[in-house]
Amino acid sequence: MSVAKISKQQERTVKLERRLRDEVVIVTGASSGIGAETAREFARHGAQVVLAARRVSELQAQVAAITSIGQRAIAIPTDLRESEQVKRLVAQTREQFGRVDVLVNNAGIGSLRSFVSLNEEEIEEMLDVNLRGALLATHAVLPGMIERRHGAIISVASLAGIVPISPMYSATKFGLRGFALSLRREVVKKGIAVSVVSPGYIRTSMSAGSRFPMPGPEVVARTIVDLTVRPRREVIVPVYYNPLVGIAQAFPSLIDFAMSRVRF
Numbered sequence: 001m002s003v004a005k006i007s008k009q010q011e012r013t014v015k016l017e018r019r020l021r022d023e024v025v026i027v028t029g030a031s032s033g034i035g036a037e038t039a040r041e042f043a044r045h046g047a048q049v050v051l052a053a054r055r056v057s058e059l060q061a062q063v064a065a066i067t068s069i070g071q072r073a074i075a076i077p078t079d080l081r082e083s084e085q086v087k088r089l090v091a092q093t094r095e096q097f098g099r100v101d102v103l104v105n106n107a108g109i110g111s112l113r114s115f116v117s118l119n120e121e122e123i124e125e126m127l128d129v130n131l132r133g134a135l136l137a138t139h140a141v142l143p144g145m146i147e148r149r150h151g152a153i154i155s156v157a158s159l160a161g162i163v164p165i166s167p168m169y170s171a172t173k174f175g176l177r178g179f180a181l182s183l184r185r186e187v188v189k190k191g192i193a194v195s196v197v198s199p200g201y202i203r204t205s206m207s208a209g210s211r212f213p214m215p216g217p218e219v220v221a222r223t224i225v226d227l228t229v230r231p232r233r234e235v236i237v238p239v240y241y242n243p244l245v246g247i248a249q250a251f252p253s254l255i256d257f258a259m260s261r262v263r264f
């Protein structure tokens, strides 16, 4: 590795440690994939991390990995479909750590099945996890952040929230982006940074059925953590999707044509 690259990495580490030391971070969907990697990346830079999801043993394994490097982390089993559990997640975090400094709305479920084949329960589940859960978690953390004029809310949407490719999944991710991008304007003067991360294909259990070559969740985790130092409106990750998104937005009929050849 070149000297320039090493010093750039050191500079990043110094900035992140200064920004994140003892900050209290909630990561939803932290039992696997992008969320688990994000929780570890925050902890590596000195943050105290609260990991939320449903699978208790996976959460505990992630907590053990973090505490083994000497950082503080706890698991709060949470089903984001349940309003009371979302409120309890934030209340318990405050009880244990006194405040919430960063919320990462990462939990999500996906499906490329045709809209007409989904039943009502499946429609509600995707809305509840991908959108309503994130809204409720944000609603619960905001008053404390506004009072302290300090906080960051980072939501993991998707390229499918910019380019419509799957009716149900895109509905939730367009919704999440619309929420976050306008919330940003509402709270920016109150000292709170709101950002959206829109990943393309990333190697996790969600993309297990795909044969495309794709990067691991570290690339998204690093982007999320970096946003706490340099907040931005929205980041597409990996960056090589940027031109594709530009083309898809400029020529939607191209995507119509491509999608018309996909069999659901």
Ligand SMILES: NC(=O)c1ccc[n+]([C@@H]2O[C@H](COP(=O)([O-])OP(=O)(O)OC[C@H]3O[C@@H](n4cnc5c(N)ncnc54)[C@H](OP(=O)(O)O)[C@@H]3O)[C@@H](O)[C@H]2O)c1
Binding pocket: 028, 029, 030, 031, 032, 033, 034, 035, 052, 053, 054, 055, 056, 058, 078, 079, 080, 081, 106, 107, 108, 109, 110, 129, 156, 157, 158, 159, 198, 199, 200, 201, 202, 203, 204, 205, 206, 207, 217
């Ligand atoms: N992988 C990709 O290619 C890709 C691309 C674009 C966007 N994304 C987005 O990235 C985010 C993370 O996904 P991933 O790829 O890391 O997949 P993943 O490994 O399947 O992670 C999904 C996480 O969401 C949690 N979750 C699901 N239902 C939940 C519920 N009812 N309550 C609480 N947590 C719940 C899961 O935990 P439990 O099952 O333990 O509850 C898990 O921790 C999602 O929002 C996804 O839409 C992924």
